[in-house]
Amino acid sequence: MTTATAPPLGRDPRRVRYPARPGRMDVGDSGTRPTAVVVGAGIAGLSAATGLAERGFRVEVIERERYLGGRVGGWTERLADGTPVGMNRGFHAFFGQYYNLRKLLSRSDPELSNLHRLDDYPLIDAEGRRDTFRNLPRTPPWNALAFALRSPTFRMRDLVRMDARAAAPLAAVSVPGIYHELDQLDADTFLRRINFPEAARHLAFEVFSRSFFVEPRQMSAAELAAMFHIYFLGSSEGLVFDVARDNFDVSLWTPIADHLTAAPSAERPGRVEFHTGTAIAEIEARESGFVVTDDTGATLAADAVVLAVDVPALRAIVAHSPTLGDPEWRTRVGGLGNAPAFAVLRLWLDRPLRADRPSFLGTGNLDPLDNISILDHYERTAADWAREHGGSVIELHAYAAAETTPGRAAQRILRDRLLARLREIYPESAAAGIVGEHLLWRQDCPRFAPGDFARRPGVRTPDPRLMLAGDGIRVDLPVALMERAATTGWLAADLLSQEWDGAGHSLQTVPSRGRSTLLRTFATRERRS
Incomplete structure (x- = not known):
């Protein structure tokens, strides 16, 4: 299979740009440089560390494993x-x-x-049927329509037989509105309800739902609809993807670490230090900041903290840190599932x-x-x-x-x-x-089961100098998987920078609602009928 150089940081003219919040580019320019501890060196933690260092923080990154990148x-x-x-x-x-992951890598x-x-990633099923993403149009809705009509599992008669009213949310996704509409329903029930052809469920939607490490009957229908929007109807970036040219440490994270630990510069006035092979046991909130204790008993003082760890580690740290948050927030964290x-x-x-x-x-x-x-x-x-x-x-x-x-x-x-x-x-x-x-x-990937969205904690916590980041953290933007991790990491850094009057970082996403006026009009009509 042939490969090509990855395209630049976004070519969809209708992608949404969120401008950086104005503020100080170096929060340490007055002589006092705040210290931020980032727990976890996966995509979320590295994004947070990069954002904080670029605003002048002294950043200590603490990682349980002896390598960077987390689950990547x-x-x-x-x-x-x-x-x-x-x-x-x-x-x-x-x-x-x-976009925001590529911003980090860049x-x-x-x-x-x-x-x-x-140039392609074909899909096959037990009956030998084969789908392909090669040479599909990039512009919605023609990309999804072309994929469906040339699929051996989907015929025009299937489109006619689908329940248009039940399928309306797929045609006009809005984020976070889709979660209020569909999050109580599982993806398998939703696809059956709209009369989506069974063979196509296996070859298209099931393949993608299982990228969340769950089967459709255990996955929120809202997550499935949001994913359909992100990859099909909400973006004209195309359906093929990039891969790393070498093992992830060589291609991705060693270069990032070298960049972050280099001498400070005008673009990155802060300093980053990595501590690998170290797990955090407890974090104590004090009036002057935080005391972070690792599993050897060593402590580190911090003005701010980002918890960018997987779900089991987040639950454990919060459970052993009684001074963090309030009862309602602690319940949300404790309710996160795998x-x-x-x-x-x-x-x-x-x-x-x-x-x-x-x-x-x-x-x-x-x-x-x-x-x-x-x-x-x-x-x-x-x-x-x-x-x-x-x-x-x-x-x-x-x-x-x-x-x-x-x-x-x-x-x-x-x-x-x-x-x-x-x-x-x-x-x-x-x-x-x-x-x-x-x-x-x-077994450390977050659960996206029906009903989880409303209970999931967000980036902000009850303490304005403690943030969460990761692909299991709630963010009301159309992002998923690695991109959700990167986005929450950048947001965590920006919210902490704001505490010191620091500037933010610009972000990008696919549109937060269906981009086709025709499909939105159709969906609204079907919902009202």
Whole structure:
């Protein structure tokens, strides 16, 4: 599959720009430089740290893992023969709509040369039906219409049979209004209610819903509708995406860390220091600020704090920090839930797959497999290993694989089922020997179940100098997944900067409501009928 250089930071002329709030560009220019502690060095934490450093804060970033990037982090493993190989938690798609994430990455890579664009990511189902995003028009609603009409799972008669009134929210999404309208309903019930064809549910919506690590019956219909808006009807950035040219640490986070720890400059007057392999046990709010205590008992004083950790860590820190927030806020944090456990099986094979196999293949109704990635097609470290050994590096994903991480026997069964699916879909893989493999299980992604939105805590907390950030944090903007993490990180930095009369940062999103006047008029009429 061919690739191209990633496009610039937004080409949709109707994307929404939120101008930066005016204020001081350096809150430490008077001689006193405030200290901010950012807990978590994932996308949200790195965005917050960047925003704070650019406004003159002294920033201490504390990360539990020994690598940066959080759930998009990369590290080194060793095969049985001692060969070092890149490893991460699995494939991530960097869509053109991810304006605020791309803004972060551009700080160390202005041309986004460490990303490159795939020309397609086909989807297949158990019946052999295949969808493609290649050469679709970019402009809504023609992009979604063209995708539906050329899909083998969707015919014009299906469009006629759909319940127009029930489907109206899909045609005219508004954020946050869609959550008030649909968040109490699960996505599977919603799709059945509008009479969406079953085959298309498996091949289109289910593939995307499972990118939230849940099955449609466990996912909020509002989240599904918002996602449909972000990727289809709300944006003309297109439906294909970028991938990192190398393992995430090499392509993304080492350059960001080098940028942030370099000598201060006019553009970034603050200083950033990273502390990896350190977990936070407790945070105490005091009249003069905060005292942050790690799991060794060491303490750090801070004027401001951003909690940019995953859901289990956030719940634990707040539970052990009784001086933070108020009872209502603490209840919201304690009520945050996790998505089911997921698995990633990475294989180092002794022979390549067919050259025409796509870099990324999404699957529908092919349990337990959700996608296959051929890393040596696009990731430099994997390509180097494959070239040297005449082999291939393959990644198999199983989202929502179990309610909780299972025991060894169940993990082995899932591993074998994933391998069987790979050999069924790509028969030539059956002849390949496995030089090395790594099966990774995790359960730390946020839950987006029906009813969660109203109870989810937002970036602001009862303390104006304590902020939350992450993809599980509420923000009333049309953003999702990695882009939600980046957006909340920038917002957390800006809200803290405001406490010191600091300037904000400009942000961008897709439009917050359906961009087609025709579809909005149609949806309004159907709702009233």
